[in-house]
Amino acid sequence: MLKPLKIGNLEAKLPIVQGGMGVGVSRSSLAGAVAKEGGIGVISAAQIGYDEPDWDTNQLEPHMRALDKHIKRAKEISDGGIIGVNIMAVTNHYEEYVKQCIKSGADMIITGAGLPMELPQAAAGSDIKLVPIVSSKKAANIILKRWDKKHQIAPDAVVIEGPLAGGHLGFKPKELVDIDICAYDDEIKKIMEVVKPYEEKYEKHIPIIVGGGISDKEKMQHYLDLGADGVQIATAFVTTEECDADIRYKEAYINAKEEDIIIVQSPVGLPGRAINNAFMKRVKAEGRIAPKHCHRCMEACNPAETLYCITEGLVNAVKGNVDDALLFCGADAWKADRIKTVKEVIEEFTK
Numbered sequence: 648m649l650k651p652l653k654i655g656n657l658e659a660k661l662p663i664v665q666g667g668m669g670v671g672v673s674r675s676s677l678a679g680a681v682a683k684e685g686g687i688g689v690i691s692a693a694q695i696g697y698d699e700p701d702w703d704t705n706q707l708e709p710h711m712r713a714l715d716k717h718i719k720r721a722k723e724i725s726d727g728g729i730i731g732v733n734i735m736a737v738t739n740h741y742e743e744y745v746k747q748c749i750k751s752g753a754d755m756i757i758t759g760a761g762l763p764m765e766l767p768q769a770a771a772g773s774d775i776k777l778v779p780i781v782s783s784k785k786a787a788n789i790i791l792k793r794w795d796k797k798h799q800i801a802p803d804a805v806v807i808e809g810p811l812a813g814g815h816l817g818f819k820p821k822e823l824v825d826i827d828i829c830a831y832d833d834e835i836k837k838i839m840e841v842v843k844p845y846e847e848k849y850e851k852h853i854p855i856i857v858g859g860g861i862s863d864k865e866k867m868q869h870y871l872d873l874g875a876d877g878v879q880i881a882t883a884f885v886t887t888e889e890c891d892a893d894i895r896y897k898e899a900y901i902n903a904k905e906e907d908i909i910i911v912q913s914p915v916g917l918p919g920r921a922i923n924n925a926f927m928k929r930v931k932a933e934g935r936i937a938p939k940h941c942h943r944c945m946e947a948c949n950p951a952e953t954l955y956c957i958t959e960g961l962v963n964a965v966k967g968n969v970d971d972a973l974l975f976c977g978a979d980a981w982k983a984d985r986i987k988t989v990k991e992v993i994e995e996f997t998k
Contacts, residue, residue, distance in 0.1 A: 649997055652687065652877040654776050654804045654854055657754055659729050660685030661997060662871065664806070664856050666881025667733025667757060668814065668975070669693025670958065671965035672892045673884070675717035678731075679724025680889040680989040688725060689757060690717050692734040692744050697962045707740050711747045718751040729754045731778070735815075736761030737915055745769040757806060760815045760915065762790055767798035776803035778856075782810075782817030784837040791845050801845040804854040806879055807838050811860025813882055813977035815917040816910075823910045823918060828860075832873060839874060862979035864996050880996070882977030889989045893967030899924065899974050900983045908980055911973075914957045922974040926963075930955055 652662040665681040667673055669691035678688030695717065696702045696709030714732070721730045732748045734741060736758050742765070748756055749770060758766055759780030766777055779802055781787045787805065794800050810818050810826045839855055846853050857870040858879025867878045884890060886897045903922050911927055913919045921927060935954050960973030 649871075650876075652854060652856075653852070654755065654778075655774075655851070657729050657776065659687050659877075661993065662877035663687070663867075663993065663996065664731070664757075664858075664877055664879045665689050665884055666812075666858055666879045667691040667693075667731075668881055668885070669695070669733075669735075670697055670961035671695065672890060672896070673733075673881075674713075674891040675720035675724060676889045676891045677884060677887065677989070678717075679721035679728070680887075681884065681993070682721065682725030682728025682730055684990055684993045685728075686993065687729045687731055687755075688721055689731045689733050690714075690721060690753075692732050692738065692748075694958055694962065697958075697965070707743060711743065714744065714747045715751040718748065718753050722752060731755035731757050731776075733757045733759070735759065736763045741765075742769040749773045749775050755803070759806070759808060759817070760917065762786060764790070764793050764797075767794055767800045771798075778802060778804045778806055780806040780808050780817075781838060782808050784834060784841055786817065787838045787841045791841060795845065795848070801849040801851070802853055804856055804876075805838070805842055806856045806858055807835055807875075808879070809835075809857065809859030811920075811978040812858055813920050813980070814975040815913055815915060815919050818918065820910060820912070820918045823920075835870075835873060835875075860978045862977070862982055867996055882980050882983075883992050883996075884989065885976070885980070886983040886985070887987055887989050887992055892965045894986075895967035895969050896964055896972075896974065897983075897986060899969050900976060900980045901985065903976070903981045903983075905981045908976060908978060912954060914954050919975060920978060922976055922980065924972065924974055925970040926960065926972055926974075 652659040663686035667689040673691050678690045682688035696713035699709035702709040732753045734744045755776035757778045779790050854876035856877040857875040907923050909923045911921045964972035
């Protein structure tokens with residue numbers, strides 16, 4: 648019998664957090680469906696307003712409108728279930744995104760792709776739950792010490808994202824060549840030990856949620872047995888009817904073979920995991936694909952030097968232009984064999 652996942656005063660019937668996937672892969676349709684089934688649905692804030700009419704000329708307002716619309720719509724779909732928003736720490740206008748999530752009624756903010764040092768300040772005065780993503784004991788130490796010293800606060804939960812995850816990864820490329828999952832289990836235990844003193848100091852339980860490569864019930868149970876309170880699952884939800892991406896994106900997962908899934912270098916400066924499609928082969932052959940237009944979405948991106956425009960690659964992906972797209976995916980994406988419903992996926996993990 649699976650225990651519910653409690654984060655402060657929030658309680659999800661199932662210990663499953665759906666991972667945030669951008670651009671547009673997890674918006675209100677997917678997040679709402681997962682929350683309706685008893686998990687925690689997560690909207691990705693990354694360029695969320697990509698289909699707004701003025702998104703190419705206005706770098707903030709279209710995304711604020713889209714955030715508001717999708718948070719409220721996900722809440723409606725979920726019948727009041729728990730809805731979080733994943734905001735990358737490297738996002739321009741990070742504080743504005745946080746404040747919009749609060750205004751629109753999101754339940755929690757989950758942040759990775761960098762260290763969210765000032766998240767507590769941006770969310771000050773609200774009761775929204777704050778959840779950093781870490782991949783190492785070092786990152787956990789840095790964030791928790793900073794939040795404690797500067798903001799007198801501890802996270803409401805911590806997501807530990809392992810080396811088998813999709814999208815941006817908090818590891819060096821060489822660490823992703825020969826992955827030792829047993830060794831990473833030890834790292835998870837070390838991160839849990841980092842968290843314990845802050846639980847004692849702030850007199851609250853800080854749930855640990857483990858993600859990365861969790862593609863079946865056995866892998867989920869492994870991390871729960873290791874001491875995690877819940878798991879983060881993303882890739883398994885891509886090939887669902889409710890996933891917000893185009894059917895051709897979903898079919899790319901279904902058609903992928905194990906050897907098609909590779910480690911790529913992201914323009915953000917982090918390694919990532921993706922499908923080795925025509926676009927990635929072109930990047931490798933040409934060395935660089937100059938951006939057609941700068942969307943000013945990331946602080947770390949220099950359009951004059953970037954390998955390619957990550958926004959263009961991800962928008963093409965969600966729209967189904969898969970040969971000109973960056974197709975982020977988890978290590979087990981090749982195991983997808985058909986389109987399912989969110990309900991079917993959750994039942995595979997829980998029954």
